[in-house]
Amino acid sequence: MICGVGVAALTASLAGCVPPPPRPATTTRNAIPVSSVFQDKESYLAQHFTLTYLPKSVQDTVEQAGIAPVGFDRLHMTTQVTVQNTTTGAPTTFIASLLYENAGNGLVREISTLQRNGFDTSTLFVLSYRGLYSLRSQTFQSTATAWPPLLETKQITHYDTDFTTDHISYIYRGGLGGRPQMTSPMQVSCTAGKHYSASVLHANIGGNVREFNCQMQNSNGVLTSTTTYAYFEKYGLAIPISSKTPTNELSTTIQEFRAE
Numbered sequence: 001m002i003c004g005v006g007v008a009a010l011t012a013s014l015a016g017c018v019p020p021p022p023r024p025a026t027t028t029r030n031a032i033p034v035s036s037v038f039q040d041k042e043s044y045l046a047q048h049f050t051l052t053y054l055p056k057s058v059q060d061t062v063e064q065a066g067i068a069p070v071g072f073d074r075l076h077m078t079t080q081v082t083v084q085n086t087t088t089g090a091p092t093t094f095i096a097s098l099l100y101e102n103a104g105n106g107l108v109r110e111i112s113t114l115q116r117n118g119f120d121t122s123t124l125f126v127l128s129y130r131g132l133y134s135l136r137s138q139t140f141q142s143t144a145t146a147w148p149p150l151l152e153t154k155q156i157t158h159y160d161t162d163f164t165t166d167h168i169s170y171i172y173r174g175g176l177g178g179r180p181q182m183t184s185p186m187q188v189s190c191t192a193g194k195h196y197s198a199s200v201l202h203a204n205i206g207g208n209v210r211e212f213n214c215q216m217q218n219s220n221g222v223l224t225s226t227t228t229y230a231y232f233e234k235y236g237l238a239i240p241i242s243s244k245t246p247t248n249e250l251s252t253t254i255q256e257f258r259a260e
Helices: 007-015 035-039 041-048 056-064
Strands: 074-085 091-104 107-116 119-129 133-141 151-159 167-176 186-197 208-217 223-232 237-244 248-259
Touching: 035 041, 041 091, 041 107, 041 119, 056 151, 074 237
Parallel strands: none
Antiparallel strands: 074 091, 074 248, 091 107, 107 119, 119 133, 133 151, 151 167, 167 186, 186 208, 208 223, 223 237, 237 248
């Protein structure tokens, strides 16, 4: 399942932070070892998270929207993510190192590496619309020896791109990269909330923030998570600052911010 960027991808990544026992041999795709991804993450992001990898109908929807690019070339952030398990009540804290790149048409490429106790636990690669609508994503656990699934949007039926309105939504069908099968329609629907100076979240962030309170529904039409995004109007980028799933509550604090 693919949902909005942020909570779904981050929760999936966090869910795997206790790694399985390592496999005895490295599994490769096209004779390329998984370790090559960790050796040059930016090259992997640039090569595999572009609009041209997606189905033609998805490419057309994105390109025909005629959206201006985001307001940066590269953007770096470090955040602290606190996960509260709703069953045990036990909190866990991670550090996330994030890199965003301008991919044109309002799209951004993202690398998000989670750390705990100073050790990398997982790395997430994403192509999204302004950090909120996921188009392609893949999560590698740091102990991975087999290639993880690559999730992508196969078809878009609704694609709101004007983040100055009070309501936006994204309705799509997803599936695995390289395979034709699709899910039933899934939906991300958001309502605008508070508006305030971005410096409230970090002193280095210019402009204002517009919050979006979003709900993610799976292919059965069932609500699976809620997320509050901070949309940085100056940069045209949304990041999740809090979220809830049936098992976890997440909150994010920005520790470092640098735009280029």
